[in-house]
């Protein structure tokens with residue numbers, strides 16, 4: 401057809417060095433509307449083509465900052481205005497807590513914006529046609545050749561001179577590329593009903609099949625799921641047992657491993673007679689006793705057991721541990737108070753092991769002897 405409109409002249413080169421050289425010469429010549437096609441990115445090509453820095457960075461900056469601001473406003477609105485709740489004693493507007501979310505939203509919006517800008521503004525989607533598509537030139541430069549395409553739109557373009565110019569650069573297969581009729585008429589192949597129909601069909605088919613497989617097929621025999629087994633739910637009513645409960649109580653008298661119940665609950669006298677201190681007065685034992693006493697007992701009894709509580713006003717002051725009475729108590733009786741409690745003082749058996757409790761008893765003995773030293777102790 402003679403009414404074909406010229407798009408560009410293309411030339412093919414064999415090596416990266418040649419194409420870089422050709423790009424340099426083309427930009428030096430003053431051509432603006434030309435492009436270079438290579439099978440892979442070439443270092444130094446931007447410089448050779450004298451390309452200005454991409455404008456995509458501005459899009460990323462603006463959209464990214466807007467994303468950060470939107471996230472900040474959203475979180476501020478929710479936690480300081482619309483639904484203020486104190487969490488962990490932090491202020492309603494707690495900026496450090498917002499930083500991770502703002503960062504994520506910045507990255508997310510900037511990256512989505514760059515991709516969409518590239519597709520819809522730079523590449524003009526839904527237009528997916530280009531005169532270079534389906535040409536021999538494109539086949540070669542996407543395989544193992546390097547090519548340059550100088551557009552007819554360029555001010556310096558002159559058909560005869562461009563041919564001479566490309567030959568002078570050493571280009572092979574210098575070819576003219578013309579617009580397709582579709583491109584001239586702005587028909588977008590991507591919007592053809594056939595293609596849209598194909599997309600819709602594929603979407604419906606894949607979602608339908610996934611739904612069927614994941615929600616129906618996998619629940620048909622012989623597929624078997626643990627949650628589908630015959631079993632008694634502990635929280636549900638049961639017809640199997642007379643009491644109607646699904647959950648079974650442990651057999652009466654069952655105790656959990658490593659937790660022997662305390663035999664002298666509420667019987668301090670029996671404890672005093674029957675319990676013997678298994679621990680010696682060694683350094684490690686006393687150190688452990690001191691550590692536990694300082695931690696659990698000293699807030700009320702004072703570091704030396706004199707009853708000088710640090711919790712004045714919050715809890716009744718305890719009596720001194722140096723009284724005649726306590727000094728005459730056998731170890732088992734003190735152990736009993738720690739284990740079972742006495743009046744207002746609760747049991748400490750969940751805070752300390754049996755051994756630690758005995759060690760505390762030994763430490764109390766040391767405190768008592770220190771405060772009531774006999775003459776013989778001083779020799």
Ligand code: HEC
Pocket residue numbers: 693696697698699700701715716717718719720721723725726734737738742743744745748760
């Ligand atoms: C929260 C404060 C508090 C703590 C902690 C505390 N006690 Fe006491 N303790 C008391 C009070 C109050 C009494 C007096 C209880 C009563 O009315 O019989 C007491 C009584 C005692 C008695 C009996 C004294 C007597 O004269 O009858 C002993 C022995 C004792 N505590 C040991 C300990 C040991 C050992 C610890 C650490 C494991 C401990 N207490 C931790 C407040 C405390």
